[in-house]
């Protein structure tokens with residue numbers, strides 16, 4: 770399907786392969802950090818900053834390791850049979866750290882995932898790995914929310930998926946409007962969670978009701 774034909778939250782087209790780009794060398798990345806240090810007004814040659822470009826490059830490798838992983842393929846490898854279980858599965862309070870794609874500032878929060886199994890289930894640690902894979906990329910919370918939900922829907926083919934994210938954005942707390950304590954809540958509800966208010970309510974009750982309804 771051509772890119773332009775994709776509905777925004779389409780389940781069948783959730784392939785979120787990282788963009789293919791020509792990666793610079795480590796030396797080039799470190800040189801870029803030195804330029805930013807000078808842009809901030811400091812001297813990259815002084816003792817305290819000597820190793821900073823190398824450290825920042827290594828930190829980037831950790832913060833953005835998600836570009837090297839394919840959460841869909843990972844989930845598909847770890848499916849298990851449901852063995853008759855047909856109630857809601859909820860994993861709440863999955864802590865994540867991400868970075869906003871507008872400022873590279875940290876986004877720190879929690880993801881709550883729920884699904885109604887059809888034939889397949891997946892180990893709970895695997896869901897957390899999916900969250901990490903998307904969090905360790907440059908993100909917009911709404912996009913990450915949809916990516917996690919669509920990935921689970923696509924691979925597990927459950928009766929429905931619900932994903933709620935609560936997070937604070939440090940680009941809001943440390944710059945710009947300087948609003949501390951503000952939490953952005955987003956949700957994506959698919960299948961039964963979208964269509965059935967009782968199912969949605971049960972999920973929201975289980976995660977402590979950060980949202981009163983479907984905002985996807």
Ligand SMILES: [Zn+2]
Pocket residue numbers: 869870871872873874938940941
């Ligand atoms: Zn930002």
